[in-house]
Amino acid sequence: MTARPIAFFTIDHGTATTAAAIIGQLDGRFRLLAAGAQPAGISADGLLAGLVAEVAAIEPDVLPDPTTWSDWRRLESATHRPPRALVAAASEAGLGAAEAAVAAAGWRVVGRISPERTDALAATERCLDPDVELLVVATADPVPAEERDALADLVALVAAALGRRDDEPTLVLAGGAAGVMQRFPAARVVLGPAPLPHPHAGADPLRDLLVALDQALIAGAGGPAAGFPDGRRALVTATASLAAVLDRRVELVDVGATAGLRVLVGPGGVRGAIVSAEGALTPPDVIEDDRRADGVLQWSTIRADAASMRDRVRNLAIAPWRDAAGDGARLRLAAARAALARLDAAWRLPDDAEDRPASYGTDLLVASGGAFAVAPAPAVALALVDTLRRPGGMTLAHDHARVLAPIGGLADEADRRRLLADLLGDVLAPLGSAIVAAGLHAGRHRGTVRITSEDGADMRIELVPGGVQLVDLPPGVAATAELTTRDGLWLGVRAHHFALPVAGGLGGLVVDTREIPLRLPERPERRRDLLDAWQRPLWAGADT
Amino acid sequence: MPVSAGADAGARVVGAVGPVVEPRVRLRLGAGDVPLVAIGQRVAAGDPVAERRRDGAVAWARLGGSAAPEPGTAVEAGVPVAGRGRRAVRFAGSGRVLYTTPSGLLRVAVGRHAEQVGTPTAGVVESVGPAAIVIRADGIGLPGTLTAGEATVGRLVVAVRRPDDELPVAAVDVGAAGAILVAGARIDVEALTRARAMGVRGVIVGGVVGRDLRSFAASEARQRAALHTSPPFALLVLDGFGKRPIPPGAWAALVAAEGRDVGISADPSFALLDVAAAVAAEPRDRVRVAAGEGLGRIGRLLEVVGRRRLPAGVLGPVARVALEAGGPGQPPEERLVPLADLERTGP
CATH class of the missing domain: 3.30.420.40 (ATPase, nucleotide binding domain)
Structure with missing residues (x-):
């Protein structure tokens, strides 16, 4: 039987x-x-x-x-919509550090209070806003002498406003601000460490506390997201398990409708992780603010008047699943690029051991989230190298079935690893590999890339400065890419000759010698033409 | 459980956001505003529920040893808020106490002018907080995508023949004063401005161009800043940006409510109708095209046919839909439509 x-x-x-x-x-x-x-x-x-x-x-x-x-x-x-937070500090510098911690913990910062920027009327109205679920008052520890008076005034304002609210938003007193806790009901206050003076995505006790508060809020809120593991935290766990299974550095970016996630796991564990409302497919305030819509459209290849394109971006924010074909697919990938660029702007890693500069490189970069659901694999690969730019080589993959988050929700690490080991080839669609090389000079001796694959194929192509070249390398094929130049190249280190292992994929091998960071023309038509020239060869059926 | 993918094709399509019965409507208050109602109080549409202090500013005075008043305490112009006799602390404007600084400075939110804020719906006051009054409305709320302007109420006039028509500027005249106009798929800023000038209280549309919305918002801000403000006016957008026909369920409810008093709320965005009877049940296979080619057309979902290659080389699930005749040049036809672009006309 x-x-x-x-x-x-x-x-x-x-x-x-x-x-x-x-x-x-x-x-x-x-x-x-x-x-x-x-x-x-x-x-x-x-x-x-x-x-x-x-x-x-x-x-x-x-x-x-x-x-x-x-x-x-x-x-x-x-996953859930990021809850709303208000950040207050006794100085503009302190505000920036606190805001970075709150925003990277998955909260949507809807207001900022500092003596320099906010008068008492506006500050009180923000504190009274019933939609604000968390208020963070932060200073360095100890409180700098020049901020003491301003902090005392700020605390009086916040205490007066919160005292009028019947609901109970959580109040985090971080750093030296913890010294005024007696001004507030004890049940409402959570004490936290001071914000890092130079915020980064590495270990940060204040951000960890804010993450815990976010998770507690979800658990207590009910609704459709309650009762299941949080998808974004589960993705962090799954990325760590994946890195352990592969014994490689693994980075994952997730762009969803209401927030984005970026995590990098190295041999020593999680090197950095941020969850950010700014990393959502469309920026949080795109409905009200034309400039936010324009930020998405600077990645668009669609020819149409600016006003109607802004409206399309807003409709994408209202119903992200709609209009997924034709120009809608191109707009969605433009929005995904803009979201990745915003995630990249907030991505700072702490220095490595012995004060060595942080290494941002990764062996495998995984894209996840609904933002990448409908674009062709090569176009997704290009979107990743357009926005998350750093020199070096990496393999690119797509969590196309969105299986990693549910696996990351498993409580047992052995179960996660077993499932991932079995499913790797199925759940990570191979987008291909990318080599991003900076410093290639135009001239007679620009250099070559030679690809020798394990199936015996041997290709040699001439490098094009400031361009994107696509080399056909099918899924499942492993190869070695040798880059040779007379004047040298920058791939994290400068040398005349590099040999990198690369893996094939649906998008083949992308050889990218454009600038880091990418600089796009100011004029919209020229920018659109350039983006289109890069993207069109990688988007099969683009003209249909 | 059945295993067929086509057993209930309607279950694979997102439903329209249905009307909310007895919706909660929030009227925001500024730090200096004063509520005029109490919890549990019944209010009729248009009743004043708060006094708004316009042109708000922060005034301050030294307490000089007098006891500090509680935050939120109402302040009347010229009436002592702390201290007595020569040490009495008074302010020239009315408003509310914000807080007292550690150095004994009393800060107060005051406004030079007061105006009354009316409720857009009849109902019961559910809560009165420092930043909002919440009213449980009688009747139903048709959810919208956004509201620009202020909560308002007026007699409903359906000013277009079809949900995908547009209201021309010339059709807005003084006869619409005091009305809330149903203006079809889109309204431009000229028609909006004219409606405002003619005393219209509000406009309900399927879509709006973002640029027109910005112009309208700027115009509204100027109106509110003027010494003599006009009655509240609101634009309720039901479906999204651009030209978007009013969804069939909302259209039917609005047509049924014509001639009755209807409110528009901003938080959340609702068209507030006083009767629930207007909302008829819709068959589960009745759908509208909510995006892409054929936007706004209505039809019957025949089957989900699986994944197909769509424009731009994208793969996605599609459905076969028998579309009804649309406007001119749109005969009845059967068409494959991406599943994600369909919406059931009922919840």
């Missing part, structure tokens, strides 16, 4: 879309059998039934009795 196969679902409940997949066991290994996504707000059952029907129609033997699908186990994770 043959044992019935086993299968289970993974479900990632996003704020805009829900992604689901069926994982089954074939020949003793877990495999991805089917995956799909739909707008959030619809019961997942229709999607799950559809996936089961798809598999049952093609390969019924790999599933348990399909009619029992509603009883199959589910690994689920859920």
Whole structure:
């Protein structure tokens, strides 16, 4: 008698879309059998039934009795809209450091109070705003002498305003501000460490505290996200497990409808992690602020008048799942690029041991989130190297079925590693590899790249300064790329000759010799033409 | 459980955001504003619920040893708020106490002019806080995407024949004074400005161009800053930006409510109707095209046919839809539509 196969679902409940997949066991290994996504707000059952029907129609033997699908186990994770926070400090410098910690912990900063920028009327109204769920008052520790008077005044204002509120927003007194805790009801106050003077994505006790408060708020809030592991925190965990399985440095970027995530894991553990409302597909205040919409459109390749394009960006914010084909797909990838650029702007790593400058390099870069769901793989690869620019080589992959977050929600590290080891080839769609090289000079002797693959292929192409070249390297093929120049290249170190291992993928190998950071023309038409010239060769069917 | 992907195709399509029964409406207060209602009080549409201090500013005075008043204490112009006799602390304007500094400085939010804030709906006051009054509205709220302007109330006039029509500037005249106009798929800034000038209380549309919205918001800010302000005016956008037909469910409810008093709230965005009977149930397979080609067309969802290659080489699930005749040049037809671009007309 043959044992019935086993299968289970993974479900990632996003704020805009829900992604689901069926994982089954074939020949003793877990495999991805089917995956799909739909707008959030619809019961997942229709999607799950559809996936089961798809598999049952093609390969019924790999599933348990399909009619029992509603009883199959589910690994689920859920993300939520970032809660709103107000940040106050006794000086503008202190405000910046505190805001960086709050924003990187996944809170949406909706107001800033400092003596230099806010009068008492505006500050009181912000403190009274019933939508503000967290208020952070932060100073260095000890309080600098020149901030003491301003802090005393600020605390009096905050205490007066919070005393009038019937609800109970949490108040974090960070650093030297903890010394005024007696001015507030004890039940409302959480004491925290001072913000880092130079904020970074590495270990930060204040950010950790704010993350814990965010998670506690979700747990207590109910709603669709409650009861499941937080999807963004689960992605951090899954990235760490993935790095352990591969024994490589792994970076993951996730762009969702309401927030973005960036995490880098090295041999010593998590090197940096931020969750940011600014990293969302569309910026938080894009409805009100034309400039935020323009920030998205500076990555757009669509020819249309600015006013109607801004409206399309706003409609993308209102219903991110709609209009996903044609120009809608191009606009979505432009928005994803802008989101990645915003995530990159907030990405600072602490120095390595012995004060050596931080290494930003990674062996594998994984893209996740609904923002990348509909673009062709090569175009996604280009979006990543356009925005997260640093010299060196890396493999690029896409968490196309959004399975990593549900796996990251598993409590047991051994379970996570086992699943990831089995599923690696299925859940990480190989986008390809990228080599980003700076400092290539134009001239007669520009240099070459030679690709020697394990299947015996040998290609040599001439490097083009300031350009993007695509080398066909199919998925599953490992190769060595040798870059040779007479004047030298910068790939983290400067040399005349480099040999890098590269892996094939749907987008092949991207050789990028453009500037770091990328500088785009100011004039919109020229910028659009240039972006289009880079993107068009990588977007099959772009003209349909 | 059945395994068929097509057993209930409507279940794969996002539903329209349905009307909210007895919605909670929030009226924001500034730090110097004074509520005029109490919790549990019943209010009628248009009743004043708060006194707003316009042109707010911070005034201060030294307490000089007098006891500090509690934050939030109402301040009347010329009436002592602390101290007695020659040490009495008075302010020239009315408002509310903000706080007292450690050095004994009393800071107060005052306004030079007062105006009354009316409720856009009949209902019961559920809470009165320092920053907002919450009213549980009678009837239903049709959710919108955004509201520009201030909460308002007026007699509903459906000023267009179809939900995808546009209201021409010339159609707005003084006969619409005091009304809330249903203006179809879009209204431009000229028509909005004219409506405001003619005494219209509000406009409900499917979509608005962002540029027009900015111009309108700037115009509203100037209106509010003027010495003699005009009655409140609001623009409620039901569906999004650009030209967007009013969704069928909302259109039916608005047509049924024509001639009755209707409110518009800003927080959250609602068209507030006093009757629930207007909302008829919709079949689960009735859908509208909510984005892309054929935007606004209505039809019947026949089946979800699986993934297909879409424009720009994108793969996505599509559905076969029998579209009804639209406007001119839009005969009935069957078409494949991306599933994500469809929306059920019912919740």
